[in-house]
Amino acid sequence: MNIGIDKIGFYTPEQYVDMEKLAEVRGVEPAKYTIGIGQERMAVASLHEDAVSMAVNAALSILDDEDRKAIDLVLFGTESGVDHSKSAAVWVHHLTGIQKNARSFELKQACYSATGGIKMALGHIALNPESKALVIGSDIAKYGLNTSGEPTQGAGAVAMVISSDPRILVLDNDSAALTKDISDFWRPLYSDYAFVDGKFSNESYLSFLEDVWENYKEKTDRDLKDFEAVCFHLPYTKMAKKAILRLTKDAKEETERLMTHYENSIVYNKQVGNIYTGSLYLSLLSLLEQSSKLTEGSRIGLFSYGSGAVGEFFSGTVQPRYEDFLNKEMHEATLENRRELPIEEYEELLQKSLPKDGSDFEAKSDQLSEGRAYLVAIKENIRKYEIK
Template identity: 60%
Template sequence: MEIGIDKIGFYAPHLFLDMNKLAVERNVEPAKFTIGIGQEKMAVPPITQDSVTLAANAALNILDEEDQEKIDVVLFGTETGIDHSKSGAVYVHRLLGINPNARAVEVKQACYGATAAIQMAKGHIALNPESRVLVLGSDIARYGLNTGGEATQGAGAVAMIISAEPRVMAFEGPSAYLTDDIMDFWRPVYSDKAMVDGKFSNEQYISFFSKVWEQYKKKTDLTLADFEAICFHLPYTKMGKKALRAVIDETSEAVQERLMENYQVSTQYNRNVGNIYTGSLYLSLLSLLEEKAELAEGSLVGLFSYGSGAVGEFFAGRLQPNYRKHLFTEQHQELFVSRKEISVEEYEEIFEETLPSDGRSIELDIHEDPAAICLSGIKEHSRQYINKQRDVSTWKGEESR
């Protein structure tokens, strides 16, 4: 029985900041952002979007009634959760109208969370072949204004349905993985902004990739030549290229050229969204699948997941017959086209607008947010969410005020 990705979709906020304009405002040469780290645009979340709404919006348009009934596990990978106790998966489960006879759990290990969720999903499907698992990777990357990490911020989510006999990609062979207790990137519970040792984190990312790649080769007897492409977790789009360069000399020039070319294709979506932490690897995969029209059925694609702190894993998937028919390419292209550019000043205002941390209730104006699912406020310490497509009476009530 094959197990893998049956559907995959993503969502990013409707606002974005041009990195060239941010560079000018910060007195930085624009090429440092657009070429040096490889970022063109940064998705900017309004206060009406959090990790829950991003995840729910990513899943909303890929689910049908059969999925809603057959999904019996919802796994939410995030490092920007909204509650220390209740999982984001429970909120998403309700917002999407999924079968009540389901498990709903949040998974955390920095940017590795969604990969851990996939591995858990594989075990569940192996025991329950008729089931489907909804895996979510959703985050908002915040480092602060005028900080070294500011240019690598972003926001968005990827949603995947994992099932038996998948129509997009079947996972193949064993994984190689590694854990080490290091402090390259972390976010204490008292802070809404991440802390990072950038140079050390880059070094560890490359080291982890090299180590799990060596382990993977021993487990599988595969080489770089067996892969049509390798997708990476991308905190910024140049990071994966640095890791790939560490091993690229193992293969022929023709294979090197193919892998590097496909790597560039796999970075297109990330380049225009920014870092989305747990979803970044899978946004890279989605970019490859939707932007590379000639990517052949049956191709083997490598996947490197890295979560600071740190856990790394390399695994692979094979593209299924007619996989392109089961992508949501037009929907995703429309999402990009419909986004609105904001100025640096507007971005700074949005960044500084945060939810109360003292327990106060608040109502948010969701009319300017075109997303179907929004955060409408906080009441009695509980976040209030609205699905505009379903909560008609509530939404109309909001609209009439």
């Protein structure tokens, strides 16, 4: 049975910061941001947007009534959860109108958990071929002003419908995974911001990649020549370039092919920034929608990494007429029609936060766009979401 991605869509906030302008204000050469880490714009979430509302918006962009009836599993990967008990998936299930006889829960393992959700969905569909699963990765990467992580912030969500006989990408049952207890990036319960050992985290990422890749080759007898492209988790887009060079060890033919697709796979991420659990799948979506060289049967490698740490390498094959089931024009318009935030406004917004003392919160209605899901209020410690 073929199982994989039948639909995929994404959402990002309607405002961004220009990275060159941020660099100038920070007294940094702009090329350090635009070339050194490979970022051009950084999505910024308002107070009325969180992991839940972004996930709902991403899901609404792809779901139809047939999906709502067939989906009986909602899996939400995030490290930006809004409640220690109630899962973000429950709100998504309700706000998207999915039929009631479904399981809905949240997954956590840094940036890896959406991949974990996909793997669980594959098993569920294998046992229940008529079912569908909704898998979401949604996060806000927030490190604070004037921090080393500031230029790698971002916000957004990717939603995927997993089903049998998928129209976009069949996912192969060929994974190689690795878990190690390390401290390269973490966020304690008491902290709004993550802690990171940047150099160690980068090297851990590459070390995990090498390990799972060698394991994958042993299990499948495949090599780089069998892959048209490889997509990576992208804390920043330059990371994928480092990863390709680590895999190819400068083998010219393989390097040139993978680098060509690398450029297509980072188009969207360059405009959004780091979205943690959704970053790998935003890169995959960018590749699918921006590459003219993918053909039916092209095998795409996927490397997922979540600090702490879990890594996994797996693959999928492109399906016939996959382009017909994407929303390229809508996604490009989403990125193009955003508002640029002046740096002063961005700095003011980044220092604001929702109440932590039980106070009520209400979003300003003039900030809400038609057809979008938002956190409209917190009343008596209960979050209220609506679709305007």
